[in-house]
Amino acid sequence: MTTWTTEDRQNSSPPHIVDTGASYEPIPFACLVAIQDQEDTEQMLRHQLYIVQAECQRLQTILRKNGIQY
Numbered sequence: 001m002t003t004w005t006t007e008d009r010q011n012s013s014p015p016h017i018v019d020t021g022a023s024y025e026p027i028p029f030a031c032l033v034a035i036q037d038q039e040d041t042e043q044m045l046r047h048q049l050y051i052v053q054a055e056c057q058r059l060q061t062i063l064r065k066n067g068i069q070y
Contacts, residue, residue, distance in 0.1 A: 027035075063070050 060070065
């Protein structure tokens with residue numbers, strides 16, 4: 001284990017810090033609400049698509065059982 005002395009700290013070079021120009025700004029509440037609304041809409045659409053796909057499969061099964069080509 002290395003022990004740093006006061007002299008070691010005084011003689012060491014400062015850490016290299018790069019300023020990327022990026023700053024932290026909190027997301028406004030209205031934006032968070034809009035993001036949540038969009039996620040809710042996407043979830044609802046995924047669910048509706050699942051229902052449509054299940055119905056298509058059901059209808060294909062009925063057509064096949066009745067010997068109907070589609």
